[in-house]
Amino acid sequence: MLGWEFPPFISGGLGTHCYELTRALANRGVEIDFFMPKTSYDIHEHWLNIYQTDWVLLDPHELQLGLAPTTYGCYGSSPTQARFHASGIAGLLQMPGQSKADDLGFFEAVAAYNHLARLLVQKKHAERHYDVVHVHDWLSAKAGIALRHSTGLPLVSTVHSTEYDRTADLWPFEWILEVEREMMQQSDQIITVSKRSAQLLLDKFGAAERNVSVIYNAIDSSKFPKYKEAMQDASGKRTKVVLYHGRLSVQKGVEYFLRAAQKVLSRDRNVKFLVSGKGDMLPRLVEMAFDLGISQNVMFLGYVSDDQLKRILCTSDVLVFPSISEPFGIVALESMASGTPTIVSKTSGVSERVKNCLTVDFWDTDEMASKILAVLSYRPLYEELRENSIAETESITWDEVARQTIGVYDKAIRTRLAAKAAITMI
Amino acid sequence: MPKVCLCFHVHQPVRLSRFSYFGIGSGDGASLESRYFDNRMNEHYFNKAADQCYLPANRILQQLLDDNRGKFRFSLSITGTLLMQARKYRPEVVESFRNLCATGRVDVLDETYYHSLSSLYSDLSEFKEQVQIHNQLVRDLLGVAPKSFRNTEAIYSDRIAQVVEGLGYKAIITEGVERILGWRSPNYVYRPQGCSRLKLLMRNYKLSDDVGFRFSAKSWKEWPLTADKYATWLSATPGQVINLFMDYETFGEHHWKDTGILDFLSHLPAEVHRHPGLSFSTVTEAAESFEPCDAISVPSEISWADAERNTSAWLGNRIQRACFSELEALLPKLRKANDVQLWETYRQLQTSDHLMYLSTKGMSDREVHDYFSPYKDSGPYDNFISFMNIITDFKEQVDGKIAKVEKVADSESAPIEKEKLLA
Secondary structure, eight states: OBOSOBTTBOSSHHHHHHHHHHHHHHHTTOOOEEEEEOBSSOOOBTTBEEEEEOOTTSOGGGGGTTTOOSOOGGGOSSHHHHTTTTTTOTTGGGSTTOBGGGGSOHHHHHHHHHHHHHHHHHHHHHHHOOSOEEEETGGGHHHHHHHHHHHOOOEEEEESOOHHHHTTTSSOOHHHHHHHHHHHHHOSEEEESSHHHHHHHHHHHOOOGGGEEEOOOOOOGGGSOOOOOOEEOTTSOEEEEEEEESOOSGGGTHHHHHHHHHHHHHHOSSEEEEEEBOOTTHHHHHHHHHHTTOGGGEEEEESOOHHHHHHHHHTOSEEEEOOSSBSOOHHHHHHHHTTOOEEEETTBTHHHHOSSSEEEOTTOHHHHHHHHHHHHHOHHHHHHHHHHHHHHHHTOOHHHHHHHHHHHHHHHHHHHHHHHHHHHHO | OOEEEEEEEEOOOOOBOOOOGGGTTOOTTOOHHHHHBOHHHHHHHHHHHIIIIIHHHHHHHHHHHHHTTTTOOEEEEEOHHHHHHHHHHOHHHHHHHHHHHHTSOEEEEBOOTTOBOGGGSSSTHHHHHHHHHHHHHHHHHHOOOOOEEEOGGGOBOHHHHHHHHHTTOSEEEEEOOHHHHTTSOSSSEEEETTOSSOEEEEEOHHHHHHHHTTTTOTTSTTOSOOHHHHHHHHHTOOSSEEEEEEEGGGEETTEEGGGTHHHHHHHHHHHHHTSTTOEEOOHHHHHHHOOOSSEEOOSSOBOSSTTTTSSHHHHSSHHHHHHHHHHHHTHHHHHHHOOHHHHHHHHHHTBHHHHHTTOOOOHHHHHHHHHHOSOTTOOHHHHHHHHHHHHHHHHHHHHHHHHHHHHHHHHHHHHHHHHHHHO
């Protein structure tokens, strides 16, 4: 398996996904070697072998083989600025276990990682005799494609998000789209995290329907505390709390959250809105809160760690996830696992998976505000959502994801064999 | 051989509008009717049911009543909310039901006008009132006087039976729940515990559901179900009376016309009469013909709904119970406000369907709830929000009216007080 992240080296959902998936796969008897970029962490888990590919030994000119972009599109005016917006790994720079990617341009780092991972996997294959190559997103796609050709192994790709999702389809970066298109064409099987995402792959990337499987993300509910504590203001008065958590980017629809906040406050002043996370929209959102006249009731928390998020969820009465375009939206599962009533946009994949949350159109801020007020005002609704969302997330397990993933591996192996047989026939 | 007792239940709720939190208190003189109820949706569903079921099925029943002079008979339970909408959207539906009744071989049952859960209130006067209004409506529109009773969704308990006996009815019907019947068969007439005159008929759910649920299920081993096969089953069933109670919408709506359900209905009487000794009876006639063979005790409510056969379809979770108790708690306020329009709205809000759309049950029942919910793209929570917003707004309306009434009362009584003092 090839992935860009693995805990503790994580910046988004991808790392957590790889962690939980490999663990569940191993429990079902799958042996996994995991290839990731070189980090300063020493990462070991008992259920898999982790290889951090190192490029130190390579000539610098090899690192840029045909992969360096010529323009940076919306990702900023300079390469330095561009580096960490592209993949949703904003925050990488500040992390203690920085990748060596910092030393290079982001795209060069991705290119180097793919190149090195390919060489390493090829070498290991001789002794390990892999059955399947599994890559995650475009970040490790190039290596996967090359390995499929050089080793003849079936390629399975998981698409967590596409460039269209990450940019809300505003200024997708053509070069990444190109890699993604190639990944869709060359994979024997594609796993995606929701039906809406699968549809996008069919419509925009020309993926073949028979090759696409939907496997929803899961949650380890036991990791989330279920208790609630009331937040109080300075005078000791109970304050109701509405939370947004996620990257602050166009895709996430945070501005609709603020517009809804204004409408909620027009009915009930005793509500605090927390905006947790960071991203390029932050300055604009701060300004917007000011312009809407609600800055006193909106708190921007900046970067929040997983552990901090768990604490914040305990004090939150409702979480709103207003994403414009979201292949899945695992935050909603985390919120539900903590027993926090959750409102998600209908354009997020998670809304296909769960029943015990409220849904809204991201642009319908009247409805969003109406639902926030309803959860805050009607205690039985709050309690019912709380109880049922905990119960529901307990049944959304990674073991089920692993079971389905193994099914896809089997399918990939079969189609690859069939394809090879066909070639032999000719 | 037993009597075959058919009872068709005919009902359409008055469906609620989607009502935003921001709609609360923003009435500005618009009628409650137009704000709370989605009459376009109601008209749509009514027309659909009228064209697919009520009119074609009534035509068949009329034919059967005319052809089998006196031998074919059945019972009907029709809610007030249905008749009210029929009068509004499709008067010919009322006319066709009236014609059925005019044959004298159709026994119409009483129930609560609004298909409500008022039988579960601690104060039963509202229940009695709704039954009384229903009784009047049936007399006025259909020209017959009901003698037997069917509570909303066959909800039943000893307490309800005793009240119904007090109202003078001859019979009451409910579900043949196994945990109540034990070894006993539903095909006999029983006496409700604590009653001395009222008789109890219990639904044979297996034979009823063969038609109501399974008729069009191709995976069912008895599919396709023909009238002669079904009549053979009936003739092989021991007992006094086989109670076949089902939604009238079974015929043409739950099972579409192309499943053959309407043909089944039109052939059934002839096939039943082919078996010597097998004959039809209405609920009231069955109650009059047989003496109870045992007493049945039902301390807590049963119904014909969901797998549990209790009230959990409407009161299974806290959002349902919250709406139910909010509405029940409003009763004294309505009396105080004493306003005809508010009473009417209040009662329409009590229709049990509104609560059924809030059910969060999983598994098989979920499908039944979803099937009947007109709000296809919204779940129980959305339905709750909308309903609770309406109830909250309605409470404000009632409070506003009470404030007005009290103000008038004050200004009227004040001078009298003064005069008294002077004298």
